[in-house]
Amino acid sequence: xxxxxxxxxxxxxxxxxxxxxxxxxxxxxxxxxxxxxxxxxxxxxxxxxxxxxxxxxxxxxxxxxxxxxxxxxxxxxxxxxxxxxxxxxxxxxxxxxxxxxxxxxxxxxxxxxxxxxxxxxxxxxxxxxxxxxxxxxxxxxxxxxxxxxxxx
Amino acid sequence: xxxxxxxxxxxxxxxxxxxxxxxxxxxxxxxxxxxxxxxxxxxxxxxxxxxxxxxxxxxxxxxxxxxxxxxxxxxxxxxxxxxxxxxxxxxxxxxxxxxxxxxxxxxxxxxxxxxxxxxxxxxxxxxxxxxxxxxxxxxxxxxxxxxxxxxxxxxxxxxxxxxxxxxxxxxxxxxxxxxxxxxxxxxxxxxxxxxxxxxxxxxxxxxxxxxxxxxxxxxxxxxxxxxxxxxxxxxxxxxxxxxxxxxxxxxxxxxxxxxxxxxxxxxxxxxxxxxxxxxxxxxxxxxxxxxxxxxxxxxxxxxxxxxxxxxxxxxxxxxxxxxxxxxxxxxxxxxxxxxxxxxxxxxxxxxxxxxxxxxxxxxxxxxxxxxxxxxxxxxxxxxxxxxxxxxxxxxxxxxxxxxxxxxxxxxxxxxxxxxxxxxxxxxxxxxxxxxxxxxxxxxxxxxxxxxxxxxxxxxxxxxxxxxxxxxxxxxxxxxxxxxxxxxxxxxxxxxxxxxxxxxxxxxxxxxxxxxxxxxxxxxxxxxxxxxxxxxxxxxxxxxxxxxxxxxxxxxxxxxxxxxxxxxxxxxxxxxxxxxxxxxxxxxxxxxxxxxxxxxxxxxxxxxxxxxxxxxxxxxxxxxxxxxxxxxxxxxxxxxxxxxxxxxxxxxxxxxxxxxxxxxxxxxxxxxxxxxxxxxxxxxxxxxxxxxxxxxxxxxxxxxxxxxxxxxxxxxxxxxxxxxxxxxxxxxxxxxxxxxxxxxxxx
Numbered sequence: 066x067x068x069x070x071x072x073x074x075x076x077x078x079x080x081x082x083x084x085x086x087x088x089x090x091x092x093x094x095x096x097x098x099x100x101x102x103x104x105x106x107x108x109x110x111x112x113x114x115x116x117x118x119x120x121x122x123x124x125x126x127x128x129x130x131x132x133x134x135x136x137x138x139x140x141x142x143x144x145x146x147x148x149x150x151x152x153x154x155x156x157x158x159x160x161x162x163x164x165x166x167x168x169x170x171x172x173x174x175x176x177x178x179x180x181x182x183x184x185x186x187x188x189x190x191x192x193x194x195x196x197x198x199x200x201x202x203x204x205x206x207x208x209x210x211x212x213x214x215x216x217x
Numbered sequence: 218x219x220x221x222x223x224x225x226x227x228x229x230x231x232x233x234x235x236x237x238x239x240x241x242x243x244x245x246x247x248x249x250x251x252x253x254x255x256x257x258x259x260x261x262x263x264x265x266x267x268x269x270x271x272x273x274x275x276x277x278x279x280x281x282x283x284x285x286x287x288x289x290x291x292x293x294x295x296x297x298x299x300x301x302x303x304x305x306x307x308x309x310x311x312x313x314x315x316x317x318x319x320x321x322x323x324x325x326x327x328x329x330x331x332x333x334x335x336x337x338x339x340x341x342x343x344x345x346x347x348x349x350x351x352x353x354x355x356x357x358x359x360x361x362x363x364x365x366x367x368x369x370x371x372x373x374x375x376x377x378x379x380x381x382x383x384x385x386x387x388x389x390x391x392x393x394x395x396x397x398x399x400x401x402x403x404x405x406x407x408x409x410x411x412x413x414x415x416x417x418x419x420x421x422x423x424x425x426x427x428x429x430x431x432x433x434x435x436x437x438x439x440x441x442x443x444x445x446x447x448x449x450x451x452x453x454x455x456x457x458x459x460x461x462x463x464x465x466x467x468x469x470x471x472x473x474x475x476x477x478x479x480x481x482x483x484x485x486x487x488x489x490x491x492x493x494x495x496x497x498x499x500x501x502x503x504x505x506x507x508x509x510x511x512x513x514x515x516x517x518x519x520x521x522x523x524x525x526x527x528x529x530x531x532x533x534x535x536x537x538x539x540x541x542x543x544x545x546x547x548x549x550x551x552x553x554x555x556x557x558x559x560x561x562x563x564x565x566x567x568x569x570x571x572x573x574x575x576x577x578x579x580x581x582x583x584x585x586x587x588x589x590x591x592x593x594x595x596x597x598x599x600x601x602x603x604x605x606x607x608x609x610x611x612x613x614x615x616x617x618x619x620x621x622x623x624x625x626x627x628x629x630x631x632x633x634x635x636x637x638x639x640x641x642x643x644x645x646x647x648x649x650x651x652x653x654x655x656x657x658x659x660x661x662x663x664x665x666x667x668x669x670x671x672x673x674x675x676x677x678x679x680x681x682x683x684x685x686x687x688x689x690x691x692x693x694x695x696x697x698x699x700x701x702x703x704x705x706x707x708x709x710x711x712x713x714x715x716x717x718x719x720x721x722x723x724x725x726x727x728x729x730x731x732x733x734x735x736x737x738x739x740x741x742x743x744x745x746x747x748x749x750x751x752x753x754x755x756x757x758x759x760x761x762x763x764x765x766x767x768x769x770x771x772x773x774x775x776x777x778x779x780x781x782x783x784x785x786x787x788x789x790x791x792x793x794x795x796x797x798x799x800x801x802x803x804x805x806x807x808x809x810x811x812x813x814x815x816x817x818x819x820x821x822x823x824x825x826x827x828x829x830x831x832x833x834x835x836x837x838x839x840x841x842x843x844x845x846x847x848x849x850x851x852x853x854x855x856x857x858x859x860x861x862x863x864x865x866x867x868x869x870x871x872x873x874x875x876x877x878x879x880x881x882x883x884x885x886x887x888x889x890x891x892x893x894x895x896x897x898x899x900x901x902x903x904x905x906x907x908x909x910x911x912x913x914x915x916x917x918x919x920x921x922x923x924x925x926x927x928x929x930x931x932x933x934x935x936x937x938x939x940x941x942x943x944x945x946x947x948x949x950x951x952x953x954x955x956x957x958x959x960x961x962x963x
Contacts, residue, residue, distance in 0.1 A: 079516075080498065087518035091473060096465040097458020099639070100517075101590045102672045106899040109590055136458030145457070152456040156448065156865050159873055160287025161455030162462060162590040162639025187908040194903055196590045196640050197287050198876025200910040202869060 066126055070095060071138030081127030085119075086110045088126050089135065097136040097165050101194070108193030111166035111173075112136075118173035136165040139172055148172045151210035159197035167193050171207050179214050181207070251319035251356070255280070262421035266383050266428040268319040269298055269376040272420045277304065277404065280314035282358060283365040284611050285451070286589070286641035288928045289866045290365040292450040296863070297369055300442045301377030301435060303401040311450060313635035316613035318356025324367035325359055326352025331727060334831040335737050335796050360611040361646060361758065363830040363926030366862060370924045371434070378432040384416050387423035437860075446865045451637065463608040463636040464594040468665035471596065472501060473517040475669055476653050477524045478509030480677040481534030481892035482755055486510070488530045494523040503527060506656045513657060517669050524671075534892025536754045543753045543889065544581070547686040550706035550750040557709075557747040558725035560734035564742030569700035575690040576781055578774055581953040582766035583886035584681040585759055586896065591639020592675045593650040597658040598665040599624050604631045604655075605665075609638030611646045615718055619648045623655040642877075643758035647680060648718065673897045681887045681894075682759030683710040685729070687770035692742075693782035698789060700742035701778070703771060705729055707763075708750045714757045725749075732767030732933050735828050737796030738775075745771075754889060760877060761829050761929040768827030768933035769882075769940070769954065776823070776941045777950060786824050786941065787812045790835075798857050798920045799826070799833035805855040805916055806835040817841065820850065823941025825934045831923065832930035833857050836875070836938040838911070840946050847943055848963040849879065849911040856930060859921035871915045871931045878935025879911075880904025884957045902955070909963060 068075045070093060077092040089095040089112070098121055101109030105120040112121045115131020140146030145153070148171050158164045167190070174181055174189045181189070186207050195203065255265040263273040271278040281294035295311050298304075314320065329348035332341035381401050388406040389396040391414075398409050405413040437444070454460035479486055489510055491503035499519035504511045510527050514520035537543055595608035597620070604624050610616050610633070617631040624631075638645055654668035670678070685707035692700040709726040716722075727734075729747035759765070779789045787807050794800040803826055806812075816822065819841050826835045839851040852875055861867050885902035888895045896902055917927075940951040943960060951959055 083516070083518055087516060091516040091518070094467060096461065096467070099590070100464065100592065100669070102899050104672070104898055104900070106903065107590060140457060142453050142457050142459060149456045153448070153452050156452055156869060158287075158449075158452055158455035159289065159869060160589065160591070160638060160640040161451065161460060162287075164455055165458045168456065191906040191908040194590065194899060194906070196588065196642070196877070196904065198873035198880070198905065198910075199869065200876055200905070200907040201872045201913050203907060204910075 068129060069132040071133070071135060077126070079126050081125060083126045084122050085112070085124040085126055085129055085133070086121040089121060089133070095135055095137065099162055099165055101163065106194065107163065107166070108170060109163050109166040111169040111193065113169060113173060116176065118170055136169060139169065146172060147213040148175065148210040151206040151213060154209060155202045155206040157199050157202040157206050159199055163193060163195045167195065167203055171210060174207070175211055175214055179211060181211060251317070254315060254317040254319055259424070262424060264420045264424035266380045267376045268314070268317065269373060270302070270380040272380070272384070272416050272423060274417055274420050277309040277416060279309050279311050281311050282314045282320035283369065284313065284360040284609060284635055284638060284645070286360070286609070286611070286638040286645065288365070288870060289449050289863070290360070291637070292447070293366060293862060293866070294369050294373055295450060296442050296447055297373035298377040300440060301374045302381045304404050306442070306447060306450065308404040316358060316617055316633050318358070318614070320358040321353045321356050322359050322364055322368050323349060323352070323372065324364040325362050326350070326357065328362060328364070331724070333735055334828065356614060358612070358614050363929045366926045367924055370860070374434050375432065378434060379428050379430055382429040382432050383426065384419050384423055386426055386429050387419040388414055390426065391419065391422045443862050444860070444864065447863055449866060460637055462591050462639045463596070464591055464639070464669060466596045466607040466636065466667065468596060468598065468607070471665040471667050472513050472661070473515065473520050473669065474511050474513045474654070474657050474666050475517065475520040475524050475671060475674070476506060476509055476511045477527065477529065477674060478506070478653070478678060479531045480894070481531060482678060482680070483535045484508065484892065485532035486529060487532050490528040494526040497523045497526060502661070504657060504660055506653050511653065511657045511668070513661065513666065521671050536752070536892070538892040539890060540888040543684065544686070546753060547684065547706050547750050550748045551688060551704050552748070555706070555748045555750065557729055557749040559744065559746050560730040561743055561745040563740065563744070564700070566700055566702045566742045566744040569692055569742040570690055570702060573692050575692055576778060578689050578777060578952055580687040580689070580770045580773065582685045582769060583954055584684045584754065584756070584888070585881055585885050586676060586679045586681045586887050587642045587644035587759060588676065588679065588899070589638070589640025589642055589644055592672055593644070593670040594668060595651050595654040596665055596667045597654045599658045599662050602630060605634065606631060606651070607634045607636060608651065609636040609645055610651070611641065616648065616651055619652055619718065620655045623652060624659045642760040644679065646714065646758055649678060672899070676897045677894055679887070679894070680713070680755045680757035682765070683708050683713070683728070683756040685766045689770070689774040691774060691778045693778050696782050696784055698740055698775065698778045698782060698793060701740055701774065702744045703733055703774065704746045704748065705733060705767065705770060706748035706750050707766070708752050708756055710756045710758060710762060713752055713755050717755070728763030730767060731762060732764030732827050732829060733771040736771070736826065737799050737828070738793040739795040740793060761932040764827060764829040764933035765878065765936060768825070768829070769936045772825045772827055772937035773940055773952065776825070776937065776944070780944070785813070790824065790826055796833070799828065801920055802826070802833045802835045802855045802857050802918060805918060806837050806853050809855065809914055809916055810837040810853040812837060821942055821946035823938050823943070823945050825937035825941055827933040827937065829930035829933045831925045832927065834930050834934045836934040838938040838942040840939070840942045842946055843963070846961040846963045847946070849909065849939065851914070852911045852938070853914045854931060854934070855916045855918060856927065857918040857921045858927050859924040860919055861917040864917065867917050867927055868915045870927050871917070872913045874929070874931025875913050875935050876905045876910055878932040879939055882936035882939055882954050882956055883962055884955050886955050
C-alpha cells in the first residue's frame with residue numbers, strides 16, 4: 066500500500082484494516098505519533114490526513130485518502146511550526162506523551178480559524194487527554210499560537 | 218563529600234520495608250562513599266570526578282540517575298550540577314546512567330522514620346539517620362516520594378563544584394598559572410588575560426589528577442540558574458515528536474509482543490487454545506507466561522489482534538470477587554486486633570467525647586488506577602552473557618534483580634537503558650510488565666522483544682491505589698473545633714507493593730496515616746488511629762500515596778466541624794495552625810483568593826490544607842452551579858517547598874497536580890466484579906478534561922528550612938478543597954470519592 070507521509074512517498078505491506086497508527090509506528094518507524102488508548106478517547110495518535118485531524122488508531126490503512134502529516138512533518142526543532150513555538154515558550158509538556166496529539170489538534174483548529182474563542186479552544190482541545198494536567202498551559206499556548214499565526 | 222544533613226523528609230515507608238531484611242552495618246561502612254561507577258567505562262583522556270560528571274575531549278555528559286516521568290527531573294538534576302560547574306544549559310549531554318549503589322536515595326530513606334516532618338528534635342534526627350544509612354547500605358536507587366530534588370539538591374551541586382575545581386586545577390597544571398588566579402564561566406576556565414580553555418580541552422589533564430573535593434557551595438545570591446526560569450532540556454523534543462520514550466525504542470531485528478493475563482490479578486490460567494491465533498498473519502509465536510499468554514508478531518497491532526483470538530480459561534481471583542466484599546472487609550477492620558498504630562494522640566480525646574453529643578461521619582476512598590498515557594512496555598534482548606533492557610523505570614537496581622531471576626543471569630549482567638517515561642504516577646515502580654517481557658525474551662534468545670500492553674490490558678493488570686474507610690467523631694465548643702477522633706482502616710500499600718519484590722513490612726504503614734496525622738494543627742484533643750485491613754486486591758503507590766485519602770478524610774471532617782461551630786473555614790484553620798510555615802501557606806492562599814470578599818451570585822468557596830511529603834499545601838476552590846451542575850471556576854494554591862529551583866516547572870507541576878487531584882476526586886475509581894476491574898479504558902474515568910479545568914493560580918513559598926519536592930504534594934489537597942466548596946455551594950456534604958456518584962458536574 067502506498068502512502069505519502071510528511072511529503073515522502075512510503076510503501077507498506079499491510080492489511081486494509083490495520084490502523085494507520087500501527088502502519089506509521091511499526092511499519093514505517095514514524096514514532097512521534099503515539100499509542101495511548103486505541104479507542105479514540107485520548108487523542109495521542111492525532112495526525113492530519115489531507116489536512117484534516119484524524120485519530121490514527123481509528124483510521125484503517127485502506128481508508129487513508131490523502132497525504133499524511135505527523136508531528137515530525139508539522140515542524141522540526143530547527144524549523145518550528147508556530148504552534149510548536151508556542152508550546153515551547155509556555156513549557157507546556159510534563160511527560161509530553163500526549164503533546165504530539167495536542168499540537169496536531171491545535172494546529173488543525175488554527176488552520177480552520179485563526180482567532181478561536183476561549184469556548185472553541187476548550188471544546189476542540191477537550192478531545193485530547195493529558196494525564197499530567199497541562200491544560201492551563203495548553204490553553205495559553207493555543208492563544209499565543211493564534212496570535213503568532215495572525216501576525217505571520 | 219559532606220553530609221547532606223537536614224534535607225527534606227516525606228512520609229514514604231520504604232525504610233521500614235528495607236529494615237525487614239534485618240541488615241546491620243558498622244558506622245565505617247556507612248560513611249565510606251561508593252566507588253564511582255563511571256570510571257571503568259572511561260577511555261584515554263576522559264575524566265570523571267564523581268558519579269555524575271564525565272568530561273571527554275568531545276563533550277561533557279551529566280548523569281541524571283533519577284528517572285524522568287514528566288516531572289522534569291532530568292533537567293533539574295542537570296541544572297543543579299551545571300549551576301556549580303558553570304555550564305550553560307545546552308553545553309552538555311544528559312544520560313540516565315547505569316544502575317548503581319552510588320545513586321542511593323539520601324532523602325527517601327529519611328522518610329522511613331516514623332516522625333513528623335516538622336519534628337527537628339535530636340531523637341527525630343537520630344531516627345532519620347538510621348533509616349537513611351540503611352538506604353545507603355542497600356544501595357536504594359529509587360525515584361519516588363517526591364524525593365528527587367531533596368536527594369539531589371546538595372550532592373549534585375557538590376558534584377558540580379568538585380568538577381569545576383578539578384578542571385581549574387587541571388588548567389593550572391597545564392599552564393603553570395596559579396589556580397587562585399583562574400575562574401570559570403560557560404564551560405571554560407578563564408585566565409587572567411581573558412583567555413578561555415574549554416573544559417573539554419582539559420579532560421586529559423584532569424583525568425590524571427585526583428578530584429579536588431574540598432569545595433564550598435555558592436550562596437543563593439550567586440545562583441545563575443536555580444530559582445530562575447529555565448527552559449527544560451526536554452521541552453523542544455517533547456514539542457516536536459523527537460523524544461523517544463520506552464515505547465518508541467527500535468532495535469534491529471526487533472519483534473513486537475503483547476500479553477493477555479488473568480484479569481483476576483494473580484489468578485492462574487487453567488487452559489488456553491491458540492490454534493486460531495497461530496494462523497494469523499505476522500504471528501511468530503504464542504507463549505505461556507506467568508498468569509497468561511504472550512503473542513510475538515512482526516507488528517504490535519497484529520500481536521494484539523492475535524492475542525484477542527486466543528481462547529483462555531481463567532482461574533478465580535485470589536481476593537474477594539465483588540467490590541461490596543472489599544468494603545465490608547474494610548468496615549469490619551476497626552478492631553483491636555487490626556490496630557496498626559495510634560499515630561497521634563493529643564490532649565484527652567476520650568474525655569472530650571464522653572457525655573457529649575459528638576458529631577460523627579464516615580468516609581470512603583476508592584481504588585484508583587494509575588493509567589499514565591504511555592502504556593506499559595519494555596524491550597528486552599537476552600544473550601548468553603548479557604541482557605539488555607530498554608524501558609522507563611523508577612527502581613533500576615530492583616529491575617536488574619527481577620530480570621536476572623528470570624533469565625538466569627547475574628544482576629550486573631542486566632544492562633538497563635532507562636528511558637524518558639510518558640507518565641507514571643506510581644505505575645512504573647512495578648515489575649510485572651518487565652517480568653512478562655523477560656519471560657518472552659528468554660524464550661527467544663538474541664531477538665529483541667518489544668512488549669506493549671493494550672490500554673485494556675494495562676487497566677486490567679494495574680495495581681491501583683489502596684482504598685480506605687474512615688470513621689470520625691468530633692466535638693465543637695464555644696464556636697471552635699474542640700476534639701477529633703479519626704479512625705482509618707485500609708489495606709497496606711507498602712506491604713502489597715514491596716511484598717511483590719520479596720520485602721516485608723514489619724512495622725506500621727504510615728500510608729494509612731499520611732495526610733491525616735502529619736498536620737500541625739493544635740486541636741485541643743486529636744487522635745488519629747490506623748487499622749490494617751488484610752490484603753484484598755493487590756495495591757500500589759499512587760501519586761502522593763496515602764495522603765489523597767487521608768487528607769480528604771481529615772480535612773473534610775475538620776470542615777464539617779468548623780461549619781457546625783459556626784466559624785469561618787479559613788480563619789479557624791489559621792487559628793488552629795501551630796506551625797508557622799504552614800500558617801503562612803494558609804494566609805497566602807487567603808490573600809491570593811481575597812478570601813472573605815464578595816463572590817459572584819451563585820458562587821461559593823471551600824478551603825483545604827494537607828501536608829504531603831513535608832510540603833504544607835493550602836488550596837481554595839471556587840465553584841458555581843449553572844443549571845444545577847457543579848462548575849469549578851477557579852483554584853488558588855500555595856505550597857512551601859523551602860526552595861523553588863525552577864519557578865516555571867514548579868507552576869506547571871502544581872497546576873498539573875491540581876488537575877490530577879480534582880479529576881480523580883470527580884470521576885475515577887476501580888471497582889471489582891467477578892474478580893475483575895470493571896473499568897477498562899479512559900471512558901470509564903479519565904480525570905479532568907480541558908473544558909472542566911479551572912483557572913489555577915499558584916504560589917510557591919520558601920519559608921521552610923528544608924527543600925522538598927513538588928511532584929506529589931499538590932494532589933491531596935484538591936479533593937477536600939473541592940468537596941468543601943461544593944458543600945458551601947449546595948449544602949451537600951461529599952464523604953466519598955468519586956464525587957460524580959453523588960452530584961453532577963459540568
